[in-house]
Amino acid sequence: MAKVVGEIIIDIERCKACELCIQACPEQTLALGKSLNHKGYQYVVKVNDNCTGCVNCAIICPDAVITVYRKVLKTKQVETT
Amino acid sequence: MAVDNVDVLVEDVVKPENLVYRRPSTLLDVELHYCPGCGHSTVHKIFMEVVEEMGIQNDIIGVAPVGCAVFAYNYMDVDMQQAAHGRACAVATGIKRMLPDKFVFTYQGDGDLAAIGGNETLHAANRGENFLVIFINNAVYGMTSGQMAPTTIEGMVTTTSPYGRDPKTMGWPLKFGELIAPLPGVAYVTRQAVNTVQNVRRTKKALQRALEYQKMGLGFCLVEIVSNCPSNWKMTPIESNNYVQNVLIPYYPLGDIKVPEVKK
Amino acid sequence: MGEVKLMKGNEALAEAAIRAGVDAYFGYPITPQSEVIEYLSREATKRTGMVVLQAESEVAAINMIYGAAGCGKKAMTTSSSPGISLMQEGLSYIASAELPCLLANINRGGPGLGTIQPAQGDYFQAVKGGGHGDYRLLVLAPYNVQEMADFVKLGFELAFKYRNPVMILADGALGQMMEKVELPPQEQRVHIEYPWATTGKPKNGERRVITSLHIQPEKMEEINLRLQRKYKQMQEEEVRYQTKNLDDAEYIFTAFGLVSRIAMKAMDLGRQRGYKIGWIRPITLFPFPTKIFAEVAQRVKGILDIEMNSGQMVEDVKLAVSGATRVEFYGRMGGVVPTPEEILENFEKMFIKGE
Numbered sequence: 001m002a003k004v005v006g007e008i009i010i011d012i013e014r015c016k017a018c019e020l021c022i023q024a025c026p027e028q029t030l031a032l033g034k035s036l037n038h039k040g041y042q043y044v045v046k047v048n049d050n051c052t053g054c055v056n057c058a059i060i061c062p063d064a065v066i067t068v069y070r071k072v073l074k075t076k077q078v079e080t081t
Numbered sequence: 082m083a084v085d086n087v088d089v090l091v092e093d094v095v096k097p098e099n100l101v102y103r104r105p106s107t108l109l110d111v112e113l114h115y116c117p118g119c120g121h122s123t124v125h126k127i128f129m130e131v132v133e134e135m136g137i138q139n140d141i142i143g144v145a146p147v148g149c150a151v152f153a154y155n156y157m158d159v160d161m162q163q164a165a166h167g168r169a170c171a172v173a174t175g176i177k178r179m180l181p182d183k184f185v186f187t188y189q190g191d192g193d194l195a196a197i198g199g200n201e202t203l204h205a206a207n208r209g210e211n212f213l214v215i216f217i218n219n220a221v222y223g224m225t226s227g228q229m230a231p232t233t234i235e236g237m238v239t240t241t242s243p244y245g246r247d248p249k250t251m252g253w254p255l256k257f258g259e260l261i262a263p264l265p266g267v268a269y270v271t272r273q274a275v276n277t278v279q280n281v282r283r284t285k286k287a288l289q290r291a292l293e294y295q296k297m298g299l300g301f302c303l304v305e306i307v308s309n310c311p312s313n314w315k316m317t318p319i320e321s322n323n324y325v326q327n328v329l330i331p332y333y334p335l336g337d338i339k340v341p342e343v344k345k
Numbered sequence: 346m347g348e349v350k351l352m353k354g355n356e357a358l359a360e361a362a363i364r365a366g367v368d369a370y371f372g373y374p375i376t377p378q379s380e381v382i383e384y385l386s387r388e389a390t391k392r393t394g395m396v397v398l399q400a401e402s403e404v405a406a407i408n409m410i411y412g413a414a415g416c417g418k419k420a421m422t423t424s425s426s427p428g429i430s431l432m433q434e435g436l437s438y439i440a441s442a443e444l445p446c447l448l449a450n451i452n453r454g455g456p457g458l459g460t461i462q463p464a465q466g467d468y469f470q471a472v473k474g475g476g477h478g479d480y481r482l483l484v485l486a487p488y489n490v491q492e493m494a495d496f497v498k499l500g501f502e503l504a505f506k507y508r509n510p511v512m513i514l515a516d517g518a519l520g521q522m523m524e525k526v527e528l529p530p531q532e533q534r535v536h537i538e539y540p541w542a543t544t545g546k547p548k549n550g551e552r553r554v555i556t557s558l559h560i561q562p563e564k565m566e567e568i569n570l571r572l573q574r575k576y577k578q579m580q581e582e583e584v585r586y587q588t589k590n591l592d593d594a595e596y597i598f599t600a601f602g603l604v605s606r607i608a609m610k611a612m613d614l615g616r617q618r619g620y621k622i623g624w625i626r627p628i629t630l631f632p633f634p635t636k637i638f639a640e641v642a643q644r645v646k647g648i649l650d651i652e653m654n655s656g657q658m659v660e661d662v663k664l665a666v667s668g669a670t671r672v673e674f675y676g677r678m679g680g681v682v683p684t685p686e687e688i689l690e691n692f693e694k695m696f697i698k699g700e
Contacts, residue, residue: 007091007094007095007099016117017117018118018311019118019317019319020318020319020322024278053099053101055101055102056278058102059102059282060278062113062115062118062121062122063112063126064105068100068101068102068103069094069095069100069101070101071094071096
């Protein structure tokens with residue numbers, strides 16, 4: 001079964017920490033960060049690598065600050081005896 | 082036979098060929114002034130996605146209202162006119178009558194569309210003006226900080242219904258879509274929401290359908306979008322979206338109210 | 346010599362609009378000017394494809410004008426006093442957004458529902474800006490059916506030159522009476538792409554935004570300063586007026602629109618009685634013909650201003666004269682039209698008997 005790996009880029013200066021993406025992410029990959037952006041918002045950060053690139057976060061994000069990539073990995077059938 | 086868990090480098094994934102979502106190019110690359118979590122921004126985003134995907138950025142003219150979205154033209158990279166409060170449907174009539182083969186849309190809040198602009202909206206609908214009205218229904222006057230709107234529901238507290246809306250003295254919440262749906266000039270009326278991922282997807286489709294109906298010249302299209310107002314409802318964005326789901330949507334059920342029969 | 350017809354003022358104005366290649370008329374019925382939309386509904390669309398739309402209200406009509414003008418189109422409306430009041434907000438927006446358009450106010454007796462007889466009680470509203478904020482309309486005051494026709498083309502030229510609303514301020518009589526009128530030739534309706542007009546974002550250019558909203562006060566002031574420069578330019582370049590018998594005049598009768606013709610008759614009667622009376626008819630009410638009044642005031646004993654209102658233009662006459670000579674007023678209100686005899690009589694009472 002091909003493994004899907006996702007990656008997101010967050011424009012942290014434009015994130016308003018509204019948390020909607022956190023709620024929408026099926027993999028609990030997102031959470032409010034510790035540091036603040038120039039507006040004083042605790043911008044969202046990735047807290048695990050389970051992102052599958054499902055785009056939920058980008059769809060619900062009101063400010064369109066998330067760019068999403070997705071790569072389908074063809075795992076190599078490696079014979080390991 | 083074990084399959085290696087190949088640990089993948091970020092650089093491998095973040096490549097143009099792997100891009101699956103980016104901000105639409107038709108949404109100007111500026112910060113939106115809307116409050117955190119506000120549905121206005123979401124609708125701006127998905128509508129500009131539709132404009133980009135349909136390739137009509139150079140053939141569409143918008144009319145911005147007075148209300149939180151008065152600055153829509155700072156975000157939507159299309160030709161736009163700013164209308165006096167309530168008059169967007171009249172302004173749009175003027176535009177569409179002059180440029181019948183351009184797409185025209187208005188973007189209005191509940192006060193703008195159903196209170197001060199009720200007559201303009203009703204008559205544009207009744208004339209079957211061939212343009213799209215995007216109607217953001219968040220049950221309050223947002224920009225002026227939270228007064229009662231025509232769509233404020235019974236018992237809902239606002240700054241001008243501090244003890245909850247009392248229909249006996251303040252009238253009942255107005256369902257404008259249902260009000261105009263029976264008019265022959267009205268082609269498409271639907272009510273959507275942007276409080277969940279699935280609803281955002283559906284709203285985007287509805288906006289696209291409305292523009293396609295306009296292209297076919299079918300007449301007045303209204304896409305009502307039940308939305309949130311975190312700041313004036315004094316809720317967090319998540320709480321406000323839950324309020325939309327649990328309180329507003331039951332009163333303003335989602336779905337198509339009127340759909341033109343279109344021979345496929 | 347163009348085509349000459351005997352026409353009602355309202356219909357001459359409508360015919361002139363068709364011939365001026367107007368793109369759109371958005372209006373609403375109101376006596377005494379409903380003939381304009383009726384005439385256009387019969388004639389315009391089939392002849393030039395002009396859009397003629399009866400809106401649901403004057404509020405809607407003026408905002409349709411805003412939309413159409415914002416596309417660079419020749420858009421116009423006509424109404425009468427109560428309807429024009431409903432358009433004031435829209436006019437303030439149109440002036441602020443710097444859009445060209447033409448409207449006519451076929452003034453009727455007021456205030457309130459008033460009457461349908463001719464009056465001039467909307468002078469202040471027209472000239473001083475009836476809506477909110479510092480803006481002006483360029484106001485043309487016809488005094489016969491010929492000018493009701495001529496001022497349509499002129500009005501649009503000025504509207505587009507200054508990107509400002511232009512008003513034709515007539516009255517119920519001018520709208521309803523029939524006179525000979527030489528009609529202008531038919532102009533083709535033409536689509537001009539103005540850089541500021543919202544006709545769809547250019548492929549290789551910035552989007553166009555038409556707005557009157559500027560939250561930054563400095564920016565709003567900048568807009569205001571630009572508007573004031575425009576009005577100053579109008580005062581320098583667009584003043585129009587007509588005079589008679591100024592050379593030997595000892596007194597001046599001044600009036601605008603229909604009343605100026607009555608005042609002219611009163612002047613003739615006065616001349617027969619040996620009074621040396623001159624006559625000034627302002628044609629542009631804004632920009633007001635200040636210079637001619639200031640100059641004449643140096644050498645006459647007095648000016649009598651006659652209007653069908655309680656005395657409005659007389660204030661601008663006084664401003665222009667600024668004390669250099671006596672300025673008196675005689676007027677009738679409520680839709681009553683003064684006669685030449687009563688004007689002369691009152692002139693004698695105020696100026697001659699007093700000596």
